[in-house]
Amino acid sequence: MEFEQRLTEIADKVTVALDQLIPPAQGPEANLMRAMRHAALANGKRMRPFYVIETGALFDADETALLRAAAALECVHTYSLVHDDLPCMDDDDLRRGQPTVHKAFDEATAVLAGDALLTLAFKILSGEDTHGDPMVRLRLIERLADAAGAKGMVGGQMIDMLEEESPRDLNTITRMQRLKTGALISYSVEAAAIIGGASENSRHALAGFAQDLGxxxxxxxxxxDAEGDQDVVGKTLRRDESAGKANFVTVLGIEGARERVRLLAAQAKQHLAIFRDKANILLQSVDYVLDRTR
Structure with a gap:
């Protein structure tokens, strides 16, 4: 319960911050802002912001700085979902329990809303409210650009789209997901470490934790996707199966995939040992990943 309460608390704070950072607008750009708000203010778990803020607590980092970094990261994550749902990508109708942006508005507006959320993220990080030291702000921007770009999330998405030309084996799937999903999760703990002035040992431990967790x-x-309830999960399921794409479940099987998750979760927890009791909620978050239903 401690973890779930903390997750809800952080999600609420991030939603309030995004509501302020993406205010309703009047005039010609109003529809764009509505689309951005439709995507960003939807009822998401906010796991990546959670890891920014909860990891920052290990170092007693400034909460305002952490919240702004978390909001910026959520903007990038949300943009990626908006674009991922487009007909030219996964062509999904449902996201976070509501119509995807291109369904609620139109395809062109969805593209622009995603573009605007991405650029807003860097605007947030560049502001003095994020951190008084411009070198810290620059490092946050640089590392987010790496995590979100061609050698991170976008690169992973490109590998995903090459399925027809190069069928996936386990190594390809692992590399794809370390980039597509893992890069932003890694950034979430790295951003907290940058803001909190973490030691090299702490950063190394957190990097290992994030890699295994991601x-x-x-x-x-x-x-x-293989076993869940779509009404609970809040997005379209069986997508890879319908598209004939391989993933961890199709390659490893249900039991093999479950065993791999248990192994990775145990490794992730071991990386947190140096933080002792201060990492209790982060440890609980690993158990949440093991028992996910949504």
């Missing part, structure tokens, strides 16, 4: 999260997502 892969575990994606395998759990594949299990949900």
């Amino acid at each position: 892969l575990a999260y994606q395998i759990a997502d594949d299990l949900l």
Whole structure:
């Protein structure tokens, strides 16, 4: 319950911050702002912002700085979902329990809303309210650009789209998901470490934690896609199966995938040992990944 309460608390704070950062607008751009708000203010879990803020607590980092970094990261994550749902990508109708942006508005507006959310993220990080030290702000921007770009999330999406030309084996799937899903999860703990001035040992431990957690999260997502309840999950399921795409479940099988998640979760927890009791809620979050139903 402690973890779930903290997750809800952080999600609420991030939603309030996004509501302020993406205010309703009048005039010609009003429809764009409505589309951005439709995507960003939807009822998401806010897992990536959770890891920014909860990891920052390990170092007693400034909460305002953490919240702004978390909001920026959520803007990038949300933009990726908006674009991922487009007909030229996964062509999904449902996201976070509501119509996807291109369904609620139109395709062109969805593209522009995603573009605007991406650029807003860097605007947020560049502001003095994020951190008084411009070198810290620059580092946050640089690392988010790496995590979101061609050698991170976007690169992973490109590998995903090449399925027809190069069928996936386990190594390809692992690389794809370390980029597509894992890069932003890794950034979430890295951003907290940058803001909190973490030691090299702490940063190394957190990098290992995020890498194992990110892969575990994606395998759990594949299990949900295969076995979950669409009304609970809030998005279209069986997508890879319908498209004939391989994922961790199709390659490893249900039991093999579950065993891999358990192994990765145990490794993720071991990385947190250096933080002792201060990492209790982060440890609980790993159990949440193991038992995901949505």
